[in-house]
Amino acid sequence: MDAQLLLRLRIEDFLFEESDLLDQWRLDEWLALFTEDAHYYVPPTDLRGDDADPNTSLFYICDDRNRMNERVIRLKKATAHSEWPRSKTRHLVSNVRVSHEGAIVRARASFAIWRSKDMTSDVFVGHYLYDLVADDAVFKIRKKTCVLDMEALRPHARISIIL
Amino acid sequence: MKSWRTGLNASPMTTIPRILRDEEHHRFLVPRRAFTDPAVLEREYGAIFDRCWLYLGHASELPEPGSFLTRKVARRPILFTRDRNGAFHALLNSCPHRGTQVCRERRGKSGAFTCMYHGWTFASDGHLMALPGSAAYPPDFKSDPQKQMVHVPRLERFGDFFFINYSRDGEDLATYLGDSGDYLKLASEHSQSGMVVVGGTQEYAIRGNWKLLAENSFDGYHAASTHSTYLDYLKNANGALGVSPLAGRGINLNKGHAVIEYSAPWGRPIAQWVPLWGDVGRTEIDSIYAQLKSRLGDDRADRLAHKNRNMVIFPNLVLNDIMAITIRTFFPIASDYVEVNAWALAPREESEWLRQYRLFNFTEFLGPGGFATPDDVEAIEKCQQGYAVGDAAPYNDISKGMARDHEAAFDDEMQMRAFWIEWDRRVAASEL
Numbered sequence: 001m002d003a004q005l006l007l008r009l010r011i012e013d014f015l016f017e018e019s020d021l022l023d024q025w026r027l028d029e030w031l032a033l034f035t036e037d038a039h040y041y042v043p044p045t046d047l048r049g050d051d052a053d054p055n056t057s058l059f060y061i062c063d064d065r066n067r068m069n070e071r072v073i074r075l076k077k078a079t080a081h082s083e084w085p086r087s088k089t090r091h092l093v094s095n096v097r098v099s100h101e102g103a104i105v106r107a108r109a110s111f112a113i114w115r116s117k118d119m120t121s122d123v124f125v126g127h128y129l130y131d132l133v134a135d136d137a138v139f140k141i142r143k144k145t146c147v148l149d150m151e152a153l154r155p156h157a158r159i160s161i162i163l
Numbered sequence: 164m165k166s167w168r169t170g171l172n173a174s175p176m177t178t179i180p181r182i183l184r185d186e187e188h189h190r191f192l193v194p195r196r197a198f199t200d201p202a203v204l205e206r207e208y209g210a211i212f213d214r215c216w217l218y219l220g221h222a223s224e225l226p227e228p229g230s231f232l233t234r235k236v237a238r239r240p241i242l243f244t245r246d247r248n249g250a251f252h253a254l255l256n257s258c259p260h261r262g263t264q265v266c267r268e269r270r271g272k273s274g275a276f277t278c279m280y281h282g283w284t285f286a287s288d289g290h291l292m293a294l295p296g297s298a299a300y301p302p303d304f305k306s307d308p309q310k311q312m313v314h315v316p317r318l319e320r321f322g323d324f325f326f327i328n329y330s331r332d333g334e335d336l337a338t339y340l341g342d343s344g345d346y347l348k349l350a351s352e353h354s355q356s357g358m359v360v361v362g363g364t365q366e367y368a369i370r371g372n373w374k375l376l377a378e379n380s381f382d383g384y385h386a387a388s389t390h391s392t393y394l395d396y397l398k399n400a401n402g403a404l405g406v407s408p409l410a411g412r413g414i415n416l417n418k419g420h421a422v423i424e425y426s427a428p429w430g431r432p433i434a435q436w437v438p439l440w441g442d443v444g445r446t447e448i449d450s451i452y453a454q455l456k457s458r459l460g461d462d463r464a465d466r467l468a469h470k471n472r473n474m475v476i477f478p479n480l481v482l483n484d485i486m487a488i489t490i491r492t493f494f495p496i497a498s499d500y501v502e503v504n505a506w507a508l509a510p511r512e513e514s515e516w517l518r519q520y521r522l523f524n525f526t527e528f529l530g531p532g533g534f535a536t537p538d539d540v541e542a543i544e545k546c547q548q549g550y551a552v553g554d555a556a557p558y559n560d561i562s563k564g565m566a567r568d569h570e571a572a573f574d575d576e577m578q579m580r581a582f583w584i585e586w587d588r589r590v591a592a593s594e595l
Contacts, residue, residue: 042532044363046269055519058363058507061532062523070400074392074534081389082537118548120370153531154502157367160537 004098011107011132012096014139019091022162027072030162034141035133038065041145042159049147050129060159061146071162082160087117089161093128105132105139111146115161122156124163125149179206179594182587183558184580189565191580192558195550198372203590204498210593211478211586212237213329216339218480218492219243219253221508222323223359224270229287232270235502236327237494241315242266243325246287247274253315253327254289265312285312322351323358343420343476349467350484352459353433354510360490361522365505365530371543373479373495376503377582379539380481380491381473383413383423383574384563389542393534396527397429402438403527404428411470413564413571413578419477419585421578427471429486429528432513432521434468440520447517475578477585487525499547505530 014033021030034040042061043049054062063071078084095110107130115122124146131143146163153159180194180203197203217236220243224232231244233256240256242265258265258278265278265285275292277284283294289312291305304310317328319336324347326336337344351358369376379385386409387394397404411425430437434452436445455464472484481491488508493501507525509518528535561583564575571577 044365046364046366047362052363054522055515056362056522058361058365058522059526059532060365060530062526064523066400067527070396071534073399074396077392077395079391080538082541118544152366152368154366154368155370155500157369157503157531157540158537159532 007100007105008096008098011098011105011130011139012093014132015093015096015107015109015128015130018141019093022091023089025075025086027075027162031068031072033139034065034068034144035135036065038068038141039063039143040068040071040162041143042163043145043147045148045150045152049126049145060153075160075162080160082158085117087115087158087161089116090114091163095127103133104142105134106130107132111163113161113163115156115158120156122158124159126163179203179590181591182583184584184587186565189562191560191562191565191576191583193561193583195557195559196554197586198374198547199498199550201498204495206590206593207495208237210589212494214333214589215478216319216326216328216336217478218476218490219318219325219327221358221360221490221506222251222320222325223357223511225251227272229272229274230270231266231273231276231287233266233268234504235494237329238496239329240264241327242276242312244287250288251318251320251325252288253318253325255313255315257313258283259291259310259312260294289314321347339418340476341418341420342416343418343422343474346416346422346472346474347476347482349463349472350482350488350508352463352467353484353488354512355454355458356511358488358508359511361507361509361518363507366503367505367531368496368500368502369540369543370500371540371547372498373493373501374582374586375543375546376493376501377475377479377481378561378579379543380483381421381423381475381578382576383411383425383473383572384576385539385542386574389538390535392538393528396534400439402440403430405430405435405437407435407469409573411573413573413575415568415571415577415581416474417581419582420475421581422472422474423573423578424466424470424472425573426469427485430520430524431468431471431486432517432524433510434464443516444520447514451517475582477582483529486528487521489525489529 040063043052043059074080092112093109097108099106109128113124126148129145132139133142180196183192225245228245228247228249234241242254242256244252256264260283263278263280266276275284284292286292291310315327316331405428407426409427413423415421434448436448474482483489489505491505493503495501530536561576561579564571568577
């Protein structure tokens with residue numbers, strides 16, 4: 001099979017696995033998909049999210065790996081009130097494109113995520129930008145940026161789930 | 164002084180509910196219908212949002228002549244500009260011809276604004292520069308005052324903070340701000356060269372009444388319970404926890420404005436070091452602190468560096484100087500829905516390293532993706548849902564610390580009472 005096509009299929013499979021872990025709230029396993037120097041970002045909606053820099057602009061989320069760990073620790077507690085009882089989530093991932101840049105695989109994908117709780121459903125729409133590295137034939141995520149293709153976080157304010 | 168009021172007379176569906184305040188017996192009750200009744204919301208627009216000074220923006224958001232931004236303030240679309248001489252203008256963003264929103268971009272730089280509908284073109288100060296087919300109008304048509312974009316009745320600045328007022332009369336901004344002005348000034352003194360709004364706005368909404376967010380913004384009492392996971396995080400996060408205890412006081416700034424000022428264990432990028440920042444950070448923080456002391460004197464520098472402040476300027480400007488500085492403003496769209504805008508404010512001259520920590524700090528606690536704000540949102544929305552029980556349980560209690568209002572603790576509720584007394588005064592005055 002064409003190597004590029006095969007790579008895309010492998011990445012798609014990997015991203016589907018990640019979504020599934022999030023939707024099942026298997027957050028420790030989700031965390032294990034990331035490198036030790038990983039970052040997780042959600043840029044603001046009034047800047048160009050593809051280029052925005054978390055060191056110079058105010059983001060919604062700019063986690064290093066340590067804070068990703070802490071985010072998972074927090075979300076597992078009943079005292080993370082916003083997510084207790086836990087919301088139902090569904091991550092739809094599509095339009096996956098991949099390219100190589102040295103040892104880094106860059107992936108772009110579209111997402112639509114529903115968060116349902118208290119008889120209300122909210123949607124996050126946007127695209128993912130991933131930097132992945134192959135570690136013993138297993139991919140790991142070094143950087144995940146969730147660019148919201150929305151004008152504002154309205155009518156809700158709950159990036160209390162992981163996008 | 165005993166002052167029980169009888170607000171709920173004749174028809175409870177049409178009168179505006181009033182607070183119940185009894186200083187002698189340390190009772191203070193807020194009617195829950197104030198959060199749920201659409202008639203209250205309409206009254207609030209007339210009595211509060213159309214009469215009070217409302218925050219519009221910060222000078223740094225319009226850095227040069229020709230800069231502009233659009234923003235909704237109390238339901239109205241506003242075009243905030245700087246003309247070619249650098250003067251600031253707040254225009255109602257609606258074409259005098261047919262009412263179209265003239266500027267449809269969020270921000271940018273332009274000396275002229277052309278309405279997309281019929282092509283009328285306006286300058287940054289709102290005057291009509293040109294219109295297609297002008298030969299079909301009388302010669303003096305273009306200079307007719309009615310054909311110009313309308314200025315917001317009043318625009319004033321306090322330092323670099325710009326406010327507007329939809330009412331032509333009433334006190335000027337400095338008088339309105341009163342004692343809160345010195346706290347705005349204090350926030351500006353973080354920098355020698357001026358404060359700037361950092362790029363990137365947090366724009367979100369909460370399915371709750373706007374006054375719940377005002378209360379929450381300076382509620383010291385809820386931290387331990389609502390934000391226990393944040394405090395756990397500080398303990399876990401390899402040196403994010405400093406040595407200062409959570410302790411301090413509430414200060415009534417009068418006219419509905421109030422602040423809590425307190426020490427806290429988190430790092431402050433203005434001179435409160437925590438171990439996470441390492442030796443390099445310590446050197447930088449020490450040098451900032453030395454500069455603060457020489458610029459402001461020991462007492463003010465100590466307060467600026469080591470005390471946190473959560474301030475609400477009535478009715479809806481929050482300036483929280485905590486693990487970062489946030490400016491937050493919010494407007495009700497419905498009784499149970501509020502739109503929130505929040506910005507990060509930082510010293511212009513701040514080093515790259517410290518700016519990075521400031522933004523990292525901001526997002527650890529604040530905003531929809533932080534470790535704390537989502538739980539505030541949960542609390543606000545659950546209050547709103549709880550009020551659905553209706554008139555059988557008509558009041559909230561916010562009496563904590565009433566017996567010691569002259570020396571209120573940061574986790575008392577004096578600051579909320581100050582807000583509600585002003586709210587009550589204004590909505591009641593509008594009923595006369």
